[in-house]
Amino acid sequence: MKKVIVIAGMLFAAGAIASPFEKPSEAIEYRQAAFSMIATNFGDMANMVKGRKDWDQAQFSQRAQFIAQLAQMPEEAFQFKGAEAGDTTKAKPAIWSDWSGFNAKLTQFQTDMNQLAKVSLEGDERATKKAFGVAAKNCKSCHSDYKYK
Template sequence: MRKFSMMVGALALGVAVVAQAATPQQVVETRQKNFKAMGKAMKGAGDSFKSGTPDAALIKASAATVAGNAGQIEKWFPAGTALGGAIKTSAKPEIWTDKAGFTKAAADFSVAAKGFKVAADSGNMEAAGKAMGALGSTCKGCHEKFKAKD
């Protein structure tokens, strides 16, 4: 048991070292890539709903992509990656000055993303459409407060 926890500790240390090796600009680029993939998944699902004949498999895959980021977003914003410095980002300083607000926005997203996945997995496209609408509001809610306009 003791040996195991030491191993876990060493692993965690390894991860921390790797994270430090990324420059702030690289951290920003990675999170922007993740957001872009989410945006693409949401657009694909949205277009499918709009077509009037939603593609359940496509929507299920889109929901899985988005739900894969549940519980992750906050970790993409280490200190020192706000706009205003040399790095190119739309991350407002409020992410760090209103930490509680950002945590809540991320938590709301996580709940809604999981809800979308559950609904999409069920195959009930009406429920999935509603769940996606609720999820979309959490994207918008966070962007309005914490993302600078491009």
């Protein structure tokens, strides 16, 4: 019994949370769902920034908080064994052959989305739009190297 507790403690210390997926297709669908929700929220924010929709600081900030959370989700779905390739994924093999490069882009995205969430809460429209511009660069920067069109 004591041994089990020690091992469980070590796993948590290493950050090795058991995967929620049972098969590769679940991991692929999960990461696509996360990006799809990110894109819907981000699109609404872009409409406000570009003036296609009235500026609403509270709603913008709510969406930024959503994306800051969503941006944490895809990582474990890219780590599930067997979810690297297949007809249903647009992920490029470069994600796995260059994991540190991909992971750096993912981390930058998370950092910039956290910053946008924080700035937007402070309520300054100009500063919020500026932080949005920084965060927006991440999408294309990662897709051009790691996602098929």
